[in-house]
Amino acid sequence: MTMRCAIRHGLGIAWSAAFTALSVRTSAAASSVLEPAGAGARLASKLWWWIGGTLSVLYVLIGALLVFVIVRRATRVADGFSIPPPDEPRERRLAKIVAVNAVLTTLLLVVFLAVSLSVGHAVVALSSNVDVRMKVTGHQWWWEIEYEDPVASNTFVTANEFHVPVGKTVDLHLVSADVIHSFWIPNLTGKRDLIPGRNNHVVIRAERAGEYVGQCAEFCGLQHAHMRIVVVAESDEDFARWLVHEREPAPEPTGEKEIHGRQVFTSGPCVMCHTVRGTMAASRAGPELTHLASRRTLGAGTIPNTRAHLFAWITDSQSVKPGNRMPQVPMQGADLDDLAAWLETLR
Amino acid sequence: MRTCGGAAIAICLVLCAACKREERSFRVEPPDAARIDAKRLSELHPGSPPPPTPVHNDYEDNAFAMSEGKRLFNWMNCSGCHAQGGGGMGPPLMDDKWIYGAAPEQVFATIVEGRPNGMPSFKGKIPDNQVWELVAYVRSLSGNVSRNAAPTRDDHINVKQQEQSTPVQPPVASAPPPPPAGK
Numbered sequence: 001m002t003m004r005c006a007i008r009h010g011l012g013i014a015w016s017a018a019f020t021a022l023s024v025r026t027s028a029a030a031s032s033v034l035e036p037a038g039a040g041a042r043l044a045s046k047l048w049w050w051i052g053g054t055l056s057v058l059y060v061l062i063g064a065l066l067v068f069v070i071v072r073r074a075t076r077v078a079d080g081f082s083i084p085p086p087d088e089p090r091e092r093r094l095a096k097i098v099a100v101n102a103v104l105t106t107l108l109l110v111v112f113l114a115v116s117l118s119v120g121h122a123v124v125a126l127s128s129n130v131d132v133r134m135k136v137t138g139h140q141w142w143w144e145i146e147y148e149d150p151v152a153s154n155t156f157v158t159a160n161e162f163h164v165p166v167g168k169t170v171d172l173h174l175v176s177a178d179v180i181h182s183f184w185i186p187n188l189t190g191k192r193d194l195i196p197g198r199n200n201h202v203v204i205r206a207e208r209a210g211e212y213v214g215q216c217a218e219f220c221g222l223q224h225a226h227m228r229i230v231v232v233a234e235s236d237e238d239f240a241r242w243l244v245h246e247r248e249p250a251p252e253p254t255g256e257k258e259i260h261g262r263q264v265f266t267s268g269p270c271v272m273c274h275t276v277r278g279t280m281a282a283s284r285a286g287p288e289l290t291h292l293a294s295r296r297t298l299g300a301g302t303i304p305n306t307r308a309h310l311f312a313w314i315t316d317s318q319s320v321k322p323g324n325r326m327p328q329v330p331m332q333g334a335d336l337d338d339l340a341a342w343l344e345t346l347r
Numbered sequence: 348m349r350t351c352g353g354a355a356i357a358i359c360l361v362l363c364a365a366c367k368r369e370e371r372s373f374r375v376e377p378p379d380a381a382r383i384d385a386k387r388l389s390e391l392h393p394g395s396p397p398p399p400t401p402v403h404n405d406y407e408d409n410a411f412a413m414s415e416g417k418r419l420f421n422w423m424n425c426s427g428c429h430a431q432g433g434g435g436m437g438p439p440l441m442d443d444k445w446i447y448g449a450a451p452e453q454v455f456a457t458i459v460e461g462r463p464n465g466m467p468s469f470k471g472k473i474p475d476n477q478v479w480e481l482v483a484y485v486r487s488l489s490g491n492v493s494r495n496a497a498p499t500r501d502d503h504i505n506v507k508q509q510e511q512s513t514p515v516q517p518p519v520a521s522a523p524p525p526p527p528a529g530k
Contacts, residue, residue, distance in 0.1 A: 272423060272472050285422040325418075327474040 031186045031213045037233075038188030038212075039126055039205040047119045051112055123190075127203040131168040138174070138181030138194040138216065141223035141324060142287050142300040147243070148173075156247050157275070159287035160300045161230040165239040166206050174200040179221065185214035185231055193218055206233035213301070222323035228301025249278030250290050250346050261342025264335045269327065276346065286326065292346045299324065310340050377479040378402045378452070404451040406483040407492040414498050416484025417510075419477055428465065431507050432488040437465060441488040441507065442516060449491065449518030454482045490515040 036042040137144040145162045149155050164170045174183055176194040183202060184191040192202040206212070216227035234242070253259045265271065266279050273286035281289075287300075295305055299321045303309040312319075314336065317326045331339065406412035420426060428437030438446060447457050458478050461468030469478070487497040490513040497510040 267471070269472055269474055283422075327477050329474060 033186045035187060037207055037210060038185075039207065040123055040189035040203065041187055042207070043119045043122050044190045047116060050115055054108070126169065126205065127171060127201065129169055130171040130203070132164065132170045133173065134162065134170065135173040135175065136183060136194070138176045138183070138220070140178050140221050141216070141227040143227070143229045144287065154247060157288045158246060158291065160228070160297065161232070161295045163232045163234060163239055163242045164204065164206055165236050166209050166233050169203055169205050172202050172204065174202060180218050181216045181220045181227070182218035183214065184217040185212050185229070187212045188231065191217045204231070206231070209233050209235065223321055226300060226302045226321050228297070230296060230301070246291060250276050252278070253342055253345060255341070257338045258342040258345050260334075261338035261340070264331070264339045265342065268331065269329055273326075289343070290346060293344050294347050307340060307344065310343060311336065314339065377406065377476045378404055402450070402452040404479055404483055406479050407451070407486065408496055410496040410498070412480045413483045413487055413492070413496060416480035416482075417498050419481050420484055423469070423473060423481070425481070431505060433507060440485055441513065443489060443519045445518045449486070451482050451486065454485055455479065458482065487513070489513065491518070
């Protein structure tokens with residue numbers, strides 16, 4: 001690591017600590033706007049380094065001047081109260097210095113404005129050639145993602161996690177089902193609000209493969225903090241394979257337990273809110289579950305997707321994520337066991 | 348000074364009252380569904396009258412629960428037949444006519460057991476506490492719950508009056524409509 005790199009990294013950490021709003025901390029790694037992996041985020045971080053860097057230097061400079069002035073004054077005036085007699089030429093000199101600095105400050109602000117506008121222009125220009133389109137709907141408190149396709153049968157819906165091809169431009173059409181949310185993936189793009197009754201768009205272009213965690217960035221109710229979204233950026237071949245897999249309906253269960261589990265699902269309260277393609281469950285109130293087992297987390301990033309957490313979520317999600325819209329489902333024994341077994345086959 | 352203190356106390360009281368409206372308990376105990384005699388629809392009964400056992404639905408004092416009921420009303424597709432309370436394929440819910448009774452336990456039974464001529468049974472499909480939220484909301488449509496807790500503003504255009512300002516429609520006993528004459 002070069003010296004410049006080390007300084008940059010150290011400053012980045014210090015800034016992240018000072019401005020916690022810049023980063024989303026996850027169990028695995030911190031996703032931060034200062035480590036861009038997408039076109040939009042790279043532009044934003046460039047702007048941040050320009051303006052933040054300049055202002056930091058000025059801040060230190062002004063602080064040092066202030067300290068200097070205080071120290072100098074303390075040594076010159078013995079009693080601390082007497083006012084020195086007016087010194088006309090000196091006053092005129094000081095007035096000139098203030099005027100010059102005011103002009104410099106204005107010029108600096110104009111430069112910032114120009115840089116900021118050019119970055120804004122570049123961000124808008126990103127959306128010129130769109131390769132993949134999807135619609136992202138914000139719900140209290142989870143994300144619904146619909147992949148659009150000219151062939152109607154190729155569209156599909158998933159929740160809280162979506163894949164994108166590396167280096168391709170992805171247009172996200174942002175809408176809200178209830179209140180104002182804000183879509184934000186620090187490593188990939190800046191924030192864009194999801195406003196009920198309005199159609200917003202944001203473009204993302206991942207530059208390298210990886211998993212990027214996003215977070216709702218507009219307070220949207222009790223579980224605003226547990227409204228995460230995961231973006232998996234992968235190669236074109238992996239993405240194409242994922243698309244094909246995701247379009248398929250749920251696999252037919254083979255074991256006795258799994259068949260009973262599916263029956264519990266379709267005859268119980270689950271069917272009133274959830275969709276599993278390939279079964280009669282087709283309601284859109286809750287997240288779509290067709291490929292639930294392939295996702296990393298449950299409850300929009302609240303808990304990891306394991307058997308034990310699945311049990312906890314089904315029977316008492318209110319203790320895991322208080323206030324969420326899933327009711328307590330009075331289910332136990334073999335029913336619960338088989339239901340979880342079937343849900344785990346939904347790869 | 349004294350008036351200031353009095354005003355402060357009054358403001359605190361108002362704030363406390365407002366707090367209660369937004370109180371969100373995620374574990375309000377709904378009435379026990381097993382205790383409800385769903386089949387009793389008429390005032391007529393053999394022998395001496397049994398002591399009345401009115402069911403109090405705690406959700407009717409809870410603004411959050413009723414707004415959830417409002418949400419569920421659409422999610423569970425009640426609006427498919429009853430529209431937003433004005434009725435369509437199913438009877439209206441915002442008037443004073445209650446074919447199968449207006450008491451909370453009767454509305455509960457209507458949802459859970461279903462009724463002839465189209466009302467399906469939601470038994471086992473909707474958890475009990477959500478059914479009680481729906482019951483509270485359905486009763487709020489005709490102004491039969493506390494006005495302090497009834498849902499207020501709708502986020503989208505809705506020709507219906509908000510539940511909070513619905514005039515009270517005291518329930519009127521009513522039988523199912525008679526079959527058309529000549530058949």
